[in-house]
Amino acid sequence: xxxxxxxxxxxxxxxxxxxxxxxxxxxxxxxxxxxxxxxxxxxxxxxxxxxxxxxxxxxxxxxxxxxxxxxxxxxxxxxxxxxxxxxxxxxxxxxxxxxxxxxxxxxxxxxxxxxxxxxxxxxxxxxxxxxxxxxxx
Numbered sequence: 001x002x003x004x005x006x007x008x009x010x011x012x013x014x015x016x017x018x019x020x021x022x023x024x025x026x027x028x029x030x031x032x033x034x035x036x037x038x039x040x041x042x043x044x045x046x047x048x049x050x051x052x053x054x055x056x057x058x059x060x061x062x063x064x065x066x067x068x069x070x071x072x073x074x075x076x077x078x079x080x081x082x083x084x085x086x087x088x089x090x091x092x093x094x095x096x097x098x099x100x101x102x103x104x105x106x107x108x109x110x111x112x113x114x115x116x117x118x119x120x121x122x123x124x125x126x127x128x129x130x131x132x133x134x135x136x137x
Contacts, residue, residue, distance in 0.1 A: 004137075006074055006075075007133055007136050007137055008137075009074050010071060010074045010075055010129075010133050011130065011133050011134070011137075013067055013070050013071045013074060014071065014126055014129055014130045014133060015130070016067055017064065017067040017068065017071065017126050018123060018126050018127065018130070020060055020063045020064050020067060021064060021119055021122060021123040021126065022123070023060045024057050024060035024061055024064060024119050025116065025119050025120065025123070027053055027054075027056045027057035027060055028053075028054075028057045028112060028115055028116040028119060029116060030053045031050050031051075031053035031054045031057060031112050032109065032112045032113055032116060034046055034049050034050035034053060035050055035105065035108055035109030035112050036109060037050075038050055038105045038108075038109070039102065039105045039106055039109055042105075050108075054112070057115070064122070
């Protein structure tokens, strides 16, 4: 693969990655909003909606990981984060449903907000990479 083809492929992957990160951000923002509702007195229905949104976001993050791996393969020596995963799941999901206390609700919402911040930071890095790739064209 020549340099121009490699740059074009990297630009395409970066564009797809940014789009997928935007999608993940939207889903996480929705989950965060439902988390806030839960903190303010939501119940089982709120928990179900919140975790449904989190599952949707997890699916988007699987796609993010795919694009990150592909981008790393195309660019070779560049250091990219790998295997990004949200910090909400497993026992925390169980605790959120089983204990359904204000403390757990606040903790889960804080974890969602952390994941949201990570998605935004990763997207900012992708914007920087896209800018550098556009300069190389």
